[in-house]
Amino acid sequence: MTENSAPILIVPYMWIGDFVRCHSAVKLLNEQYPGQPVDLLSSRLCAPLTDYMPGVRKPLVFDLPRRSLPVSLYRALAQRLSDEHYGQAIIMPRTWKSALAPALAGIPKRTGFLGEMRFGLINDVRPGERKLPRMIDRMAALVLPKGAPRREQFPLPELRVRPEEIAAWRSRQGLSHDKRRVVALAPGAVGKGKAWPVAHYAALARELAAEGCAVWVLGGPNERVLADEIAVAGGSAMRDLTGDDLRNAVIAMATADAAVTNDSGLMHIAAALGTPTIAIFGPSSPWHWAPLNPLAAILEPPGDRVARERARTEGNAAVAHRCTSDVPVGSVLEAVRTALAQPR
Numbered sequence: 025m026t027e028n029s030a031p032i033l034i035v036p037y038m039w040i041g042d043f044v045r046c047h048s049a050v051k052l053l054n055e056q057y058p059g060q061p062v063d064l065l066s067s068r069l070c071a072p073l074t075d076y077m078p079g080v081r082k083p084l085v086f087d088l089p090r091r092s093l094p095v096s097l098y099r100a101l102a103q104r105l106s107d108e109h110y111g112q113a114i115i116m117p118r119t120w121k122s123a124l125a126p127a128l129a130g131i132p133k134r135t136g137f138l139g140e141m142r143f144g145l146i147n148d149v150r151p152g153e154r155k156l157p158r159m160i161d162r163m164a165a166l167v168l169p170k171g172a173p174r175r176e177q178f179p180l181p182e183l184r185v186r187p188e189e190i191a192a193w194r195s196r197q198g199l200s201h202d203k204r205r206v207v208a209l210a211p212g213a214v215g216k217g218k219a220w221p222v223a224h225y226a227a228l229a230r231e232l233a234a235e236g237c238a239v240w241v242l243g244g245p246n247e248r249v250l251a252d253e254i255a256v257a258g259g260s261a262m263r264d265l266t267g268d269d270l271r272n273a274v275i276a277m278a279t280a281d282a283a284v285t286n287d288s289g290l291m292h293i294a295a296a297l298g299t300p301t302i303a304i305f306g307p308s309s310p311w312h313w314a315p316l317n318p319l320a321a322i323l324e325p326p327g328d329r330v331a332r333e334r335a336r337t338e339g340n341a342a343v344a345h346r347c348t349s350d351v352p353v354g355s356v357l358e359a360v361r362t363a364l365a366q367p368r
Contacts, residue, residue, distance in 0.1 A: 030111025031061035031081065035126065037116055039214070040270070040289025042159065043070045044181050044296050046116065047077050048316065049163045051179035053114075054079040056168075063108070072271040073293075076183040084108070093121050102128035114166050115146065118153070135166050157339070158312055180317050183296040185278040193275045197265075204238040204261075205364055208280035208299070210290035211250045212243040217307040218287050220348045220356075222250045226257035227353045228284065232360065233261035240265050240280065242273045242290060282320065282363040284356060286348065287313055295319055300363035302356060306348035309335035320366075321359040325350035 032053055036046040046064065053062050064074055066083035074083040086101050098121070105113075106129040113126035118139030126134050127145040135148040150170060156162045160178055168175070194200050209229065213219040229239045239258045241251040243266045251264040265276050277283060277293055282300045285291040287308045294301040295317035302321045303314060310322045312335070324332070325346045334342035 029060065030109055031063055032057070033063050033065060033084070033105065033108070033110045033113045033126070033131070035065045035113060035115040035117065035122055037159075038067050038070060040070060040073075041292035043073060044183070044289070044292040045159055045315070046163065047080075047181035047183075047296065048160055048178050049114070049116075049167045050077060050079045051182075052164065052167045055179070063110075069270060072269075072274065073183065075271075076185055076274060078182060078184060088121075093124075098125050099128060101125040105129035105131060112148075116163060116166065120145065137162070137166070157336070160316060178316060181292070181296040181315065183274065183278075183293065185275055185297065190275060190279050193272075194279065202238060204236060206238045206240060206280045206282075207232050207360055207364075208240045208242050208277055208283040208294070209254065210242050210247075210283065210285040210288060210294070211254070212247040212290070213286035213288045215287075215308070217344075217347060220286055220304045220306075220351060222253050224349070224351075224353050224356070225250070225284075226254045228356055228360075229254050229258035229262055231353070231357050233258050235361075237261065237364075238263065240276055242266065242276055244268060281368070282360050284360060291315065298368075300366065300368070302359045302363065304348055304351050304356065305343075306346045306351070307344045308340050309343055311336050312339055320363040323351050323355055323359060326352075 034049060036043050050062050061081040063081050064083050066085050067087050068085055071083045071085045074080045088097060102125045105125055110131045112133040113131045115123050115136035118137050120140040120142055123136060123142050123145035133148050134146050136146040137153040138149050150165050156165060164175055209225055211222055211225045232239050239262045241254055241264050245268050247266045251266050255262045274293055277299050278297045280299055283294040284302045285294060287305050291303050292315050295315035300320035303319050305324045314322055331342050
């Protein structure tokens with residue numbers, strides 16, 4: 025197998041939202057090398073996403089610990105990579121250990137930023153990492169040919185769920201005959217201060233239920249407590265769909281008529297599905313971290329225009345003082361109403 029026809033491996037970021045973002049990189053590779061297989065190294069958590077990503081041949085599922093370096097596991101992963109005969113590995117994270125297994129596997133071309141002084145582990149070093157403020161700009165610098173002009177437009181991340189899979193899921197959930205409009209709430213978030221208060225979500229659920237909407241709460245097992253609190257306000261209109269199967273959340277988001285989310289992985293999933301998404305931001309910069317996909321609304325704490333502008337150059341540091349609790353329930357409710365009034 026020649027290098028030009030050998031499959032390409034992307035080593036992506038393993039947070040859910042960042043994993044979804046990497047689909048733009050997949051699409052860029054598909055444009056450059058039509059028909060050449062593209063695989064994604066994946067954790068078990070993120071692996072279901074690849075079933076809905078056009079242009080991905082398969083995930084290579086291998087869980088690695090975040091805060092340790094078990095050599096035997098990295099050697100086992102290297103053997104699996106070697107068996108796949110990859111011609112190139114594109115390594116998105118800048119950490120030393122993210123490049124270790126591709127190097128041990130002998131993948132001929134290993135593309136990445138120098139990062140943690142990865143001399144030898146990376147043999148196709150791309151310059152200019154610190155001059156690229158957004159993740160999409162950094163991904164493009166690794167995926168496009170070295171020296172290619174900087175792009176302003178990028179292919180959007182995309183998740184596609186087949187209608188028959190949605191129908192089967194609704195049947196399993198006992199929702200086949202429920203014709204109400206659905207608003208999905210994703211109250212979970214990783215990172216201090218990113219979560220809109222659960223009391224606000226509960227108040228929103230109460231208003232939506234009064235207007236005849238079904239309200240679904242989505243998230244992982246950690247969000248079950250939040251779902252219980254929201255259920256007190258939502259009553260019979262509320263459905264707890266939290267759980268440990270990410271596939272369930274993807275299909276539910278694809279089914280929903282609108283979604284309300286924090287700056288989180290489920291925000292990126294909803295946007296990539298094309299579900300009208302109302303995203304609530306506080307101590308993080310939408311310019312850096314919002315999806316490329318169009319959103320129904322980005323809601324931030326009122327005022328502080330200077331901080332928003334500074335965030336373009338200073339990143340989250342410029343807005344770290346902001347609280348999501350300052351985003352009013354009424355503003356979110358109005359954004360949901362607007363989204364529901366638009367045709368899908």
